Amino acid sequence: MDKEGRMTQVQPMQCVSSAELTRNFGAWQDRAARGPLVVTHHGRPRCVLLAADAYAQFSRSDVQESESAVDHALLSERIDVGFVVLDKSLRMQELNTLASVMLGRSRDRLIGTSILDLLPRLAEDPYHTQIRRVLRSAAPARFSLLGQDERSIHVHAFPWPTGMALTLQSVSSEDEAENELARARALFAALETHGNIGTAQLTVRASIAEVDESFASIVGIAPDRLVGARVTDLFAMASRDPVSAALEKVMGGGKVEALDACLLVDGGDRPRRIALASWKEGYGIGGAMMVLHGPA
Template sequence: MTAGEISRNFGQWQDVALSGPVIVTHHGRPRVVMISAEHYAAAGFEEGPVGYDNDSALQTAETARSAILGHMNEAFVALDPDLRITAVNAVFEDLKGASASQLVGAAWNEVFNAPAQALIGEQFRRVLRTGETLEFESESTVQPGRSFGVRVFPYPGGVAALFVNRTEERDLRARLDRAAALEAALAVLPDLATARLNIRGVLAGMDADFLRLTGFSEPELRDCRLSDIVRPAERRGLTMAVERALQGEAPSRLPVTLLVKDGAERTVELSLATIRRDGIPDGVLVAFAA
């Protein structure tokens, strides 16, 4: 609970503490634990547990901390109150292009250039003052073109930060924004229809314009191959184009004659592009222009 809650209802939480520790938070972070005298004594905090080896426990804790830092994907750096580096992990070494022995003991403004150290250094000082955790994004000045998410938080002996490469995430957001804008623009163009083929080359999705173009309803076309509604003489060429798209080849275009409902024919030009999932072809997007 928060400090305010325990102040208002101290008696209630005192009773709760008789059965187990009560954790008091500040801005969502654990700060104080209230524990009953009975549990305190039973845990052996007064004299230490029987057979307790303080040096061994410290060594185990340090080994565990090193193991955690060594297996993190994020770049980690810890600094003292004067913003001198006290610890880094291997990812931070790779990020900076320097070894831990070269980095530990160096001042923050000696490790990063002025624009980066001014921004991040101010966040370090703010966390030191307030004890809060901060998150923000920063362009990399070490590796141009990259963007990093930075999480700064209190750490024993000072402050620490985690750097996460957000470049792909940022680029993906930009591509999604462009795709949304393109979709909105295409939606108002006349005589343009789209359909989606799954990995088997079967119609799996159709927009309203495609249904109007063919005259069929979606239930009538679902699970049909696109070649089923194309003039027989053109089916082989279309099938080969779809197969190339399913293999991940470059987008292609070709004219086809659709066999629309009621036996009519309609000549259109279509383009095919590969749909990928996790980089692997997962279907084909087909656009039709009358």
């Protein structure tokens, strides 16, 4: 199409034999100034004669592209997360060293491999749905899933010119502990809001370290008076041995214990359902949590 919007015919690339080029080099170099000229030998293309300014522009573009690729590779190696570039069929095109370590194979063996072969849970919902949404609508996605070593991996998926890219961040034991604590806090807050369920944090010696308002209301004692007391003292004599035995099992690393016991409330016995679970502190048991069900 010319400047006025009219269709023009595309001219085929012109060829010249090497013998003819040698005989009339001056004329043919003038022709090469107007566009690439294919030089043939015995009828087969051997090389292309290109004007100096066209070559300089081509070379400069090639160098810039190479420098950009080098900069990208250096940057991907400096970030502290695994970085993977996928095509639209989810096959790996590029990845940094950390990603290859996390996926358990060398970079050469991973190139061209589907990410689903290394992280098969990505093929399951809801992960696969989110991955496809990134490719379809260019909307980024964040989620966590279990890797091959059953450790959690934080995944950030986002659009990339060739398809999509992922950053992979392995969740450390400290992160897991922090997440577990956050989940526990949310659970206890929900239980306290429930009103008919109380929670208490116990030390390894079975004394009360902390209680919520619901627990204090169920046993009929103010929270500040409960802290430091032996939890077994809240129960009737007949229930103290079963409660102590359940606490001993839990503190020893056993499973969650649940039992019926009688609380001493207002000078009388009140049957209540309780549950006990240990919590870890560092490498050992730090204490236990007691959940107490209030009156119906």
